[in-house]
Amino acid sequence: MTKTINLVTHSGQFHADDIFSTALLNLYFKHKEPKTKLKYKRSRIAADIAAADIVYDVGYVYNPKKMRFDHHQNEAGLARENGVKYAAFGLVFKHFGSELIGMISGEKNKKVIADIFETVEKKLVQHIDGMDNGQLTYTQNFKGVDIFTVDNYYRICKDIIDTSNTRLLDKKFFELVKLSESMVGNVILYAIHKEKEKVLAVKAYKKSKDKRIIICDKFYNFNFNKFPEPLMTVYPDTLEGWNAKVVEKGEELYDARFYFPESWRGLVDAELEKACGVKGAKFCHKSGFLIVNKTKEGLMKMIDLALKK
Template sequence: MTEQVQVIATHNGNFHADDVFAVATLKSLYPSAKLIRTRDLEVMAKADIVLDVGGIYDADKGRFDHHQKGGAGARENGIPFSSFGLVWKKYGLEVCEGNQEIAHSLDKNLVSTIDAIDCGHVEGVATGISLSQTISMFNPTWQEEGDFDTCFEEAVAFAARILTRFIAAASGGVNAKAIVASAIEKAVDPRIIVLDQYTPWKTTVLKLSDEALYMLYPSQTGEWRIQTVPVELGSFEDRKKLPAPWAGLSDKALQEETGLDDAMFCHNGLFIAGCASFESTMKMAQMALDY
């Protein structure tokens, strides 16, 4: 981090998710930087970074507004940049400690959505209560005499936590890919993939393996699970369901049906079942293959 940032400026008064998240991003890198909320051009001119106000986009000079005529550009998918997107474009990789895949995931799943809403580019944005609306609710209502700057600071603290969790989730997804890919490569039977610990697996398995039918992994409480591989993400249709006679059985009933003395349950939907031991769960997988 070679850049010295002592003063960050944005507009005062009513705030939105784009300026709140942009400030949260910068404060994660420059926690001691002073924040000034103003529309005074002379004050802004002395700031190291100015965002969402000022009518200038020049990343090299620390200017990140998008309200000027013609805006400040758009992504390849057509979603325009707001102040959050412009700040993320320059600083996102650094916030994600140099991991481009995580930075890209954040832009795809968080930054671009907030940019789209702020810029009125709502095509493809989910309806309902959004994160942008939640941030806006930190503003004082017309019935309140709250201080906008104090409310802004509260919103930034909230956004900082959200940003941290999005990064953690993206990091988990990226790291899981390598673990699942390795498990696929090491599988004795390509139809049965064993994970030494549970990690999100569906995206990677569907991308890398056309043969995988069942995933085996330990639960958080130590028992083992067998889960079917869906035909595609979000689908309730599986490549091969578990045996129909197991549906809805548990404990003694399932143990009698399978002959496994530590069998625990099988979901009625035949997509997941479990035993206390890995050995029995692997036997379940073999039975399912043969059914």
């Protein structure tokens, strides 16, 4: 006989919080108990909430042992150390996330799983939680530009529906759950990949003789600003040639420790060869953060000249 798990979240207008919580639970049980049937109900009725196996974003109770994950009650401990308050998504992820990561990655090391967990928290979960609690996790840098986030998109999807039409609201809710399931899965895969790349990147750092220039066998999605010396990374291009990319000062900042000379910027091929005096020079980004040469030898000559300038 097929096992059935009854899950309840609130009815009425939906938000990214309850949508992503549903998506995460779908992913978890697909990996944990693929034959189990999940029966969802959107309701605020006390009897429905009491009868459910798992309740989230409704019910005014946070008790993981009883599978209750609401955040609307006045309760201590519903905020992270950085001040971002927990919403249902964060509470559900806090309880199910590490195990889900382990199932997807096959990883057994608790420290590695914890690092992957933190990446998913930073990249996705805290943004959804913050917005649901009225906390902005971004800054608006330009006037006349409306902020477009996942949360805002889901609000748009809600606002195009007559909120008195519960059938259409439910239909759109589960449509967005499918989209969110893909997002959650991809962010977890990204975090797993990033953790693997970190191990290889650290090896490349240790092997590089001149710690200002990190020689890699491929591009690594890793910011070498974790170390004090690196100014740039060198790696083969996916098509042809070799690239040198500067190391950024922060994780999300477009501000680097080093830039290639202004006289090279925006130039390509013959013009760049003439400007730098190195054969095979192909490209220098107009912002000065990337150069390309046809050969590794040529690229290293360009780097040597740039460092002397």
